[in-house]
Amino acid sequence: MSGLAQQQCESCRVGAPKVTGSELPQLKSEVPEWQVKDDDGVLKLTRQVNFPNFLEALEFGNEVGALAEEYAHHPAILIEWGSVTVTWWTHKIKGLHKNDFIMAAKTDELLKPLP
């Protein structure tokens, strides 16, 4: 199986399986820059990225938005002066799905310098 960033999301549906406790460590190890947080019982995957100014933060936020539209899976994006916080979770299942880890890995790819 290719790395998470190269995988495709499954279609979001109610009743889709949440990431289980045994799957979580493996998936989390593939996106080490991200933290799992429990938000009133809803597990989410979040990362804060720092930028030198608001404009660069805004540009990255827009890139994440375009990625979300491309894969029809959408995060919360907080754009602030100097940083962007991206949080992935699957609303339909009120928790973490493998899609969220795939999208976190794709988000990391946006930060890699172009070859």
Ligand SMILES: C[C@H](O)[C@H](O)[C@H]1CNC2=NC(N)=NC(=O)C2=N1
């Ligand atoms: C029909 C559409 O694809 C679905 O409603 C998608 C849209 N984007 C989504 N994004 C996230 N994060 N969770 C969802 O459950 C979700 N559902």
